[in-house]
Amino acid sequence: PRIAVLGAGAMGSRIGAHLFEAGYAVVLYDSWKDHVAEIQRNGLRIVHEHTAQTLSIMAASRPLPGEVYDYVLLLTKSGQTEEALAGFRDIIGPDTYVVSLQNGIAGIEILPRYIPKERILVGVTTYSSDLLGPGAVQIGGSGITYLSRLSGGSSPAVDALGAIFNAAGFQTVVSEDAMQVIWEKLAFNASINPVTALTRLNAGEAGTHPLGIELMSSIVGEVAAVGHRLGINVRTDEVMSQLRRACEPEACGDHLPSMLQDVLKGRKTEIEALNGAVIRLAGDFGMDLPYSRAVYQMVKMLDEIKGT
Ligand code: NAD
DSSP: OOEEEESOSHHHHHHHHHHHHTTOOEEEEOSOHHHHHHHHHHOEEEEETTEEEEEOOEEESSOOTTOOOSEEEEOSOGGGHHHHHHHTGGGOOTTOEEEEOOSTTHHHHTGGGTSOGGGEEEEEEOOOEEEEETTEEEEOOOOOEEEEETTOSOOHHHHHHHHHHHHTTOOEEEOSOOHHHHHHHHHHHHHHHHHHHHHTOOHHHHHHSHHHHHHHHHHHHHHHHHHHHTTOOOOHHHHHHHHHHHTOTTTTTTOOOHHHHHHHTTOOOSGGGTHHHHHHHHHHTTOOOHHHHHHHHHHHHHHHHHOO
């Protein structure tokens, strides 16, 4: 199969590297010219704990002429999705599957405007990574990735991608209905991200303070209520225990959730694909989400005034 990564930053480079090492033909597409030039010149540098290796993986900052892929793994930040699809539309053919492992529900909200639903795959991953600079990525935690067809049901192409990910050591479960997993991750991210980004407290600090837990729990309850209206069983107890585990000071409490990192670095956040998307969906049902709305408004101000 021909596989492209569209948006080869922290996560895209990591997945691309796993696939490349397992022998799959993969091309990294990214509009960031310095990053692409560095990979072309010196290879992609992958740092894992105290070791580093360099992979001669193909990278390009614009579509390679005539190249169309079986799978395009979309890993730009959610807010960059439309621009990436427009800039790289030539790599997506009528038989291409577009796969979003982005946080939030960009895959569900944005992709169907451009790609037929049957060819959209969505998922969530607990794998993580960080960009060190042009051409260099640090591998973070591993775990599990869930993959599902947006239109539901099974398909050989989805099973095949699951098998490819597993063969590449990227532990993946193909599920006919990943909506519960996606929505529970959405509730998790829509609560911990804005609360830490706005308070500038790390996960351990915010998640062990009674007011932090109270606020996160209110947001989780709102996201779950919208999920329930859509027929998705979002388990608030499960999300809250995941949050408590993620915030345990001795485990990973010093972790800076991605939205806090974005705010500290003056970058635009993924608030639109998280709380923004939930608020829009709630509006369709005439529901008001006061906690989500308040954190959305504050993060949106930061995005518009300070984010680039
Ligand atoms: P990132 O910013 O490191 O990577 C995004 C890449 O997309 C960048 O290299 C950027 O240059 C590129 N890009 C931006 N606009 C583009 C365009 N128009 N065309 C082509 N490329 C473009 O972000 P990330 O941390 O890798 O996150 C990507 C997605 O994965 C997000 O939705 C994030 O929430 C999700 N995610 C990340 C992690 C993680 O640990 N990094 C974990 C789970 C999920």
